[in-house]
Amino acid sequence: MSLTNEIVLKALIDQFGEHIKDPTEPYTMLTITIPASQNVPILSWLRDHRDFQFVFLTDLCGVHYPANGGLELAVIYHLHSFIHNYRMRIKAFVSSLNPEIPTITEIYASANWMERETYDFFGIRFKGHPQLKRILNMDDMNYFPMLKQYPLEDQLREDKEDKFFGR
Amino acid sequence: MAEAPASLDGLGYTLTSYDKVVGLARAHSLWPLPFATSCCGIEFMATMGSNYDLGRFGSERLSFSPRQADLLMVMGTIAKKMAPVLRQVYLQMAEPRWVLSVGACACSGGIFDTYSVLQGIDQVIPVDVYVPGCPPRPEQIIQGILQIQELVKNESLMRRKSEVYKELLNKYGIE
Numbered sequence: 266m267s268l269t270n271e272i273v274l275k276a277l278i279d280q281f282g283e284h285i286k287d288p289t290e291p292y293t294m295l296t297i298t299i300p301a302s303q304n305v306p307i308l309s310w311l312r313d314h315r316d317f318q319f320v321f322l323t324d325l326c327g328v329h330y331p332a333n334g335g336l337e338l339a340v341i342y343h344l345h346s347f348i349h350n351y352r353m354r355i356k357a358f359v360s361s362l363n364p365e366i367p368t369i370t371e372i373y374a375s376a377n378w379m380e381r382e383t384y385d386f387f388g389i390r391f392k393g394h395p396q397l398k399r400i401l402n403m404d405d406m407n408y409f410p411m412l413k414q415y416p417l418e419d420q421l422r423e424d425k426e427d428k429f430f431g432r
Numbered sequence: 433m434a435e436a437p438a439s440l441d442g443l444g445y446t447l448t449s450y451d452k453v454v455g456l457a458r459a460h461s462l463w464p465l466p467f468a469t470s471c472c473g474i475e476f477m478a479t480m481g482s483n484y485d486l487g488r489f490g491s492e493r494l495s496f497s498p499r500q501a502d503l504l505m506v507m508g509t510i511a512k513k514m515a516p517v518l519r520q521v522y523l524q525m526a527e528p529r530w531v532l533s534v535g536a537c538a539c540s541g542g543i544f545d546t547y548s549v550l551q552g553i554d555q556v557i558p559v560d561v562y563v564p565g566c567p568p569r570p571e572q573i574i575q576g577i578l579q580i581q582e583l584v585k586n587e588s589l590m591r592r593k594s595e596v597y598k599e600l601l602n603k604y605g606i607e
Binding site for chain 1: 512513540541545546547548549551
């Protein structure tokens, strides 16, 4: 049996009903949106599914959509089923005022460092993570640099003033 | 063959200043510590290889312990998280010590004008010679070493004890 988007989506909707929202297929990859509170049951069901066997978490990352009122931050999960060589993407949105989502380190141990990285850059707190602290940036950094209100450039440079460039 | 400093010569003796003799010896036996973090480090490997052979200039003995090194060669992007490490390496070096900053990233942050990259290592340690380029060719790195050698040859033996030098280090919060 080879997996198709229709089979996986139907199985997900049969199991979780209205929790499965906005199914799309960008570049033929099945993408769904789930409530942040449902990430643990849905991901563990996909991993433990007898046929699907999404045993590999390819990627976990954050995205900031400042214009998406009330749900500004997204956590994206990429799952891979080795046995079918089939991939899918799961999105969960949280508010930037209280960016909290349950950790999935209990399901995929590899999520540990990826959740730390997402916390490091977006400030998303993964409830229940065994060691949620910065992983790449300096420990004394006092903001989350990938949030779009912060400029990319180093603010300490003195040689980039407009007057030096005739602006 | 290194050129001898200006001297007063006679039968069986040569008179010259102590500064010059020590400078000559130091300049042609620099032990570099390569602090290579990225592509400039690859150019440095070519510089040490047989085609360019930095050994011709008396620096074939690389020191991987800062305590035995005279010259700190910083080659590559230094992230802000790496800055305290670089500073620690510099502090572990014994006087007299020199610093060669190789490549755009080490000199100024280069193309990485971003929150995570140190905008020039001279924000944390004093630098003697800057080698521009992205990355610089081995010839340029050799030219940088030759410039360091000129500094070493002409440095007064009292410089490291002088007030000016102490002030320079204090500016970086050292000692």
